[in-house]
Structure formats: C-alpha cells, structure tokens
Amino acid sequence: MKALLLKDFYVLWKQMKAFLVLILLFSALPGSYNAIFAVTYAAMLPYSCVAYDERSKWDQLAAMMPYSNRDLVLSRYILGWIAGAGACLLSLLLQEGFTLILHQDVYPDTLIASFFVCLSTLAITLPLIFRFGVERGRLIMFLIIFLVCGSAGALSGIADSLSGTLPAPVWLIVPLSLVLTALSIPLSLRWYTLRRR
Amino acid sequence: MNAIALNHICKSFGSFAIQDLTLEVPEGTICGLVGENGAGKSTTIRLLMNALRPDSGTATVLGVDTSSPEFLAVKEDIGVVLDEAYFPEVLSAAQVGKVMAKTYRRWDDAVYQSYLDRFQLPQKKAFKDYSRGMRMKLAIAVAMSHAPRLLVLDEATAGLDPIIRDQVLEIFNDFTRSDNHSILISSHILSDLEKLCDYIAFLHQGRLLFCDEKDALLDGYGIFIGTAEQADSLDPDAVVARESQGYGGVRCLVRRSAVPATLTLERPTVEDIILFLVKGVKSV
Numbered sequence: 461m462k463a464l465l466l467k468d469f470y471v472l473w474k475q476m477k478a479f480l481v482l483i484l485l486f487s488a489l490p491g492s493y494n495a496i497f498a499v500t501y502a503a504m505l506p507y508s509c510v511a512y513d514e515r516s517k518w519d520q521l522a523a524m525m526p527y528s529n530r531d532l533v534l535s536r537y538i539l540g541w542i543a544g545a546g547a548c549l550l551s552l553l554l555q556e557g558f559t560l561i562l563h564q565d566v567y568p569d570t571l572i573a574s575f576f577v578c579l580s581t582l583a584i585t586l587p588l589i590f591r592f593g594v595e596r597g598r599l600i601m602f603l604i605i606f607l608v609c610g611s612a613g614a615l616s617g618i619a620d621s622l623s624g625t626l627p628a629p630v631w632l633i634v635p636l637s638l639v640l641t642a643l644s645i646p647l648s649l650r651w652y653t654l655r656r657r
Numbered sequence: 658m659n660a661i662a663l664n665h666i667c668k669s670f671g672s673f674a675i676q677d678l679t680l681e682v683p684e685g686t687i688c689g690l691v692g693e694n695g696a697g698k699s700t701t702i703r704l705l706m707n708a709l710r711p712d713s714g715t716a717t718v719l720g721v722d723t724s725s726p727e728f729l730a731v732k733e734d735i736g737v738v739l740d741e742a743y744f745p746e747v748l749s750a751a752q753v754g755k756v757m758a759k760t761y762r763r764w765d766d767a768v769y770q771s772y773l774d775r776f777q778l779p780q781k782k783a784f785k786d787y788s789r790g791m792r793m794k795l796a797i798a799v800a801m802s803h804a805p806r807l808l809v810l811d812e813a814t815a816g817l818d819p820i821i822r823d824q825v826l827e828i829f830n831d832f833t834r835s836d837n838h839s840i841l842i843s844s845h846i847l848s849d850l851e852k853l854c855d856y857i858a859f860l861h862q863g864r865l866l867f868c869d870e871k872d873a874l875l876d877g878y879g880i881f882i883g884t885a886e887q888a889d890s891l892d893p894d895a896v897v898a899r900e901s902q903g904y905g906g907v908r909c910l911v912r913r914s915a916v917p918a919t920l921t922l923e924r925p926t927v928e929d930i931i932l933f934l935v936k937g938v939k940s941v
Contacts, residue, residue, distance in 0.1 A: 463759035470752045471745050516746045521739055523708035526732040
C-alpha cells in the first residue's frame with residue numbers, strides 16, 4: 461500500500477505543484493466558491509493517476525508484483541482522501557492568512573462540508589473508473605466534472621446566502637458520504653477483479 | 658520440485674484461445690518459450706502469474722497454487738520483466754528504487770545500485786526519456802534486486818544491443834548457478850535461447866507443440882540437404898518438414914531415429930527446428 465501511494469505521489473508531483481498554486485490562488489480570491497472548488501477538485505487527482513498508469517501499462521506490471529487487488533483499489537481512495545483533506549486544510553490556513561490582508565470572510569464549515577462532497581464524488585465515480593478504465597470512461601469524467609462544479613457551486617451559494625453558516629440538512633452529506641464510501645469500496649474491488657479477468 | 662507447473666490450462670478470448678496447456682519447468686533450469694507473435698507466450702506468462710484466471714486447469718508456481726491467497730507472498734520470490742508493461746513514465750530510476758523498496762520485503766538497494774551502474778542507467782532521468790533498451794535494463798535491474806528464486810522474462814533481451822544482450826544473458830546464466838533458481842524466458846531471438854536454455858517449449862496458435870530438453874531436441878533432429886529425388890526416397894514419417902532450395906535441391910528436417918544412421922545430416926539449430934515446424938511444409 462505504502463509503495464503504491466509513494467508511486468502515486470511521484471506521479472502527481474508535477475501536477476501537485478500546479479495544484480498547490482491553484483489552491484493558493486483560489487483561496488486568495490474573494491467568495492467561497494473558489495476555495496470549495498479547490499477542495500472538491502482534489503477528488504479528481506486519483507483519476508490522473510489511473511490515466512498515467514494506463515498510459516504506461518503500469519497496471520499490467522503491478523499485477524505481476526506482490527500487490528493485492530485490495531491494496532490496488534484502496535490506495536486510490538486513500539490518495540483521494542489525503543488530497544481532499546490536504547486541500548481543505550491548506551485552503552483553511554490560506555484563507556485565515558488572507559483574511560488579515562484582504563479582510564475577506566472565512567467559511568470553515570463550508571470547507572469541511574466540501575471535503576465530504578469530495579468523499580462522495582470519489583465514492584460515486586471510482587467504481588465506474590475501475591469498471592471501465594479512463595479511456596472508455598470519458599463520460600464518467602463529465603460526471604465527475606459536473607459533480608465537482610455543481611457541488612462547489614451549490615455549497616458556495618448556500619454559504620454565501622447564509623454568511624457561512626450551513627443549514628442542518630446540508631450536514632447529511634457527512635453520513636451520506638460515509639455510507640456511499642462503505643458501499644463503493646467493495647463494489648470497486650469486485651469490478652476491478654472482474655476487469656482484470 | 659517444479660518451479661512452474663501448468664496443468665491442462667485453457668483460456669479463451671473468443672478469436673484466440675490457449676488450449677490444454679501443460680508445461681513443467683523443473684527447479685534449477687532455464688526454459689525458453691518460443692512462438693510467433695500472437696502464439697500465446699505473454700498470455701501464458703499472465704496466466705502463470707495469476708494476472709489472468711484460466712477457464713479451466715491449474716497452475717502451480719514454486720509449489721503454490723497460483724489461485725490461492727498464499728500466492729501473493731510467493732510473488733516476492735519472482736522477478737518479472739514484461740515486454741510492454743513499464744514503470745510510470747514520470748518516475749526516475751532512483752524513484753523506482755524507492756517504490757520497489759516498499760514493495761519487496763527483501764529489496765536490496767546495494768544490488769539495485771550496482772545494476773544501475775553496470776547498465777549505466779542515469780538515476781534522475783525520467784523513465785519516458787529512456788530508450789527501449791534502457792527501459793528493459795531498468796526492468797531487469799528491478800527483477801534481480803529482490804533476491805528472486807524464479808525469473809519470468811517476456812522478451813527481456815529485445816531492444817538491447819548485442820554487447821549488453823550478451824552481458825544480460827551472462828547475468829541470467831549466473832542466476833541459475835544456484836540450484837533452486839529457475840528462469841522462464843520468452844524470446845524471438847532464438848540464438849539467445851539456444852545459448853541459455855536447458856528446455857525449449859514451443860507454442861503455436863495457443864497450443865504447446867512440445868517442451869523438450871534442448872540437447873535432446875537438437876540430437877533428435879537432423880537437416881538433410883540433397884536433391885528432391887533423394888528426399889522422396891526417405892521414409893515419409895521421418896521427414897518433419899521440407900523446403901525448396903532452388904535448382905531441384907531441397908532441405909528437410911528429419912527425425913534422426915527414423916533415418917539410416919549412415920545418412921549424412923547436418924546438426925540443426927533451435928531456429929532451424931522452429932522455422933521448419935512453423936512452416937510445416939512437407940512437400941514443395
């Protein structure tokens with residue numbers, strides 16, 4: 461598992477640098493949408509890794525190495541969770557910092573809710589990627605983009621209209637994302653195993 | 658004990674199928690897997706590494722059933738080099754080493770570094786900027802650096818220049834000096850296999866036509882060169898395949914046991930035998 465995460469980290473490093481700049485920019489811009497977009501965008505990083513791996517046929521080589529299917533699947537989720545949580549924390553810190561200079565509002569609740577939107581996006585789309593792959597799953601990419609932009613827009617709209625305090629029903633995203641993740645991982649494992657056969 | 662034992666393996670992909678494949682590679686030996694493109698060599702390798710599940714039949718590697726959960730631990734003992742599957746292209750050799758150190762429990766970084774030096778591979782250069790030969794050398798360095806007992810090599814010498822190829826064959830030869838070390842190698846370069854292998858297995862259209870000891874194979878066949886009339890006078894069962902040489906001359910692959918001992922025959926190479934068998938031309 462550690463090996464797979466390290467490999468993904470190396471693969472994403474160049475992209476991560478651009479991503480960090482993006483978070484820095486989004487966090488500095490006024491309005492909650494940009495920071496929320498940065499967090500939910502983090503959910504897309506595992507797909508970049510899958511695409512890179514398919515292009516280099518790493519998945520075929522990995523099938524010969526002592527990695528279990530469980531590790532190969534779970535590492536994608538963990539990468540998405542780490543990226544989402546990292547982006548959330550970084551956005552929060554940067555927004556706090558920028559508040560002192562730019563006197564803009566900080567919405568920590570919204571950023572935390574956006575992390576759970578990130579979890580839900582991963583839970584919905586990763587099984588489809590494991591089933592069809594990135595090449596055949598272009599339609600899934602549209603679904604991901606729609607989920608990312610739509611969720612960021614919806615959350616920021618609610619947050620802005622209520623000055624950062626999210627209404628109670630929005631917090632249903634927490635149990636929903638956990639249930640979706642609990643269902644998603646076994647489904648991904650099953651579809652990944654089927655695809656390899 | 659057999660390092661590899663495939664027992665009546667069948668796997669169908671619709672237009673292509675591996676059919677009733679039974680193959681044994683004794684421990685401590687090198688087996689060369691030969692066949693045209695699309696004969697099923699890479700599929701066989703994927704089947705024995707449990708990267709593909711057979712429709713029927715069983716596979717055992719280093720004494721463990723490949724479909725059992727225990728096989729995952731056995732993969733620690735197997736070094737694999739694949740023809741067309743590579744490391745992620747943005748990784749450098751140094752990064753590949755760090756990833757592999759967390760992959761294999763017996764990873765030996767000193768051995769890996771020695772191979773990188775020996776193959777003159779740059780540490781920092783991204784994998785995508787490597788030539789095909791450099792990619793194969795890196796894959797070989799990785800395969801040799803976690804103390805494997807079995808090497809599974811799919812076209813591992815392809816793309817290497819003759820000097821490095823010779824060096825790599827020597828590395829493989831040294832590897833099998835230990836009694837419990839074995840190699841299964843597929844290659845189109847039949848002269849490499851002739852130099853290296855103890856056994857030759859020949860796959861043709863998904864079927865294993867034979868798996869014999871190399872010396873027995875070379876001793877069992879002979880090349881007859883003569884006129885068409887002379888060839889016609891040979892026992893038809895002795896002639897495996899025959900080709901025209903022009904001007905009425907023919908060249909035949911014959912079974913030594915089925916022709917008179919006094920008949921002058923040339924000793925064939927593995928390449929001669931395989932080419933004759935693939936062509937399968939008995940009459941011109």
